[in-house]
Amino acid sequence: MADRAEQVVTWETVQPGVTVVTALRPPANALGIPLLDGLHAAMDAADAAGDVKVMIIVSAIPGFFAAGADIKHLSSIDAESFTAYGDKMRAVNDRLATAPYLSIAAVDGLALGGGLELAMACTLRVSGPGGKFGLPEVKIGLIPGAGGTQRLPRLVGRGRALDIMLTARQVPADEALSIGLVDRLTDGDVLEAALAFVGEMKGASLPAQRAVVRTVDAAFDTPLEEGAAYEVAQEQSLFEDGEAAEGITAFVEKRRPNFR
Incomplete structure (x- = not known):
């Protein structure tokens, strides 16, 4: 936990297997380089620990989960630096989405642009009553380029995703729940x-x-027959190499399984 990426991201184990990652970059948790580096550092720590089962990402700034990309940074860089910045944002989200643990975005406040893309990269999302969600990139002549155009339709469907992105509107928490x-x-x-x-x-x-x-996730990326075949392969792998043997034995013996 050295230097904590300028202290804008901290993390702690709050119970066995559960790590809470807290973002604190005033005034609005803009996803600048320090915050992105901090998220990478938190995931590095989780990888090193080897026992993390769930990572929760939360904000310490009232009213904000993450307000999106660092627009001031974008206003001062060239095309090459823009590519590098986008790659860093995408790397955080892709790494989180494929992590060997589950993840939950705990949102109470604005999750806009890159902030919503970060939340959508998590396995699950929990919102408080003040949660507001949006991808307003068209207002500055861009598109959601850190996974937003791909992950949002998978969560809410094509029509709703286009509504949200083309209007750049903010979706309130109750509507966000109703549309998934x-x-x-x-x-x-x-x-x-x-x-x-x-x-x-x-x-x-x-x-x-x-x-x-x-x-x-494969159900959204492959034809039904291929997805079904992938399901069979996953099931077989769990039986042969996963924890199914312990789970089945525990069920027969009427005890709790001793999963790793």
Whole structure:
């Protein structure tokens, strides 16, 4: 946890297997280089620990999850630097989406542009009543380029995704829940709600949970027959090399499984 990427991102283990990553880059958690480097550092720490099952990403700034790309930074760079900046944003999101653990974005405030793209890269999203979600890039002549045009339609469908991106509007928390952009809505503290969500998933096999995510994601990328074949391969792999043997044995013996 050295230097903590200028202290704009911190992380701690709050219970066995659960890491909370907190973003604090005033005034609005703009996704500048320090914050992106901090997120990479948090994931480096999770990889080094080797025992993380769920990562929760939350903001310490009231009213903001992350307001999006660092526009001031964009205003001062050339095309080559723009490419490098975009690559760094995409690398964070892609790494989070393919991490060997589950992830939850705990949002209470604005999650706009790159902030929403970060939240969509997580496995799941929890929102407080103040959550607002949007991809307003067309207002500055760009498109959501860190996975937004690809992940949003997979969550809410083509028509709703186009509505959100073409109008650049902010989607309130209750609508976000109704269209599947967020998975849980709470009237209380979003971190507590995220931890409660973790509690519901506790006791299951992480390899099996990750396989569920992969096979569900495959449903959006492949024809039905190919997706079904991929499902079979994942199931077979879990039986041969995963934790299914322990799960089945525990069920027969009427005890809790000892998953890793």
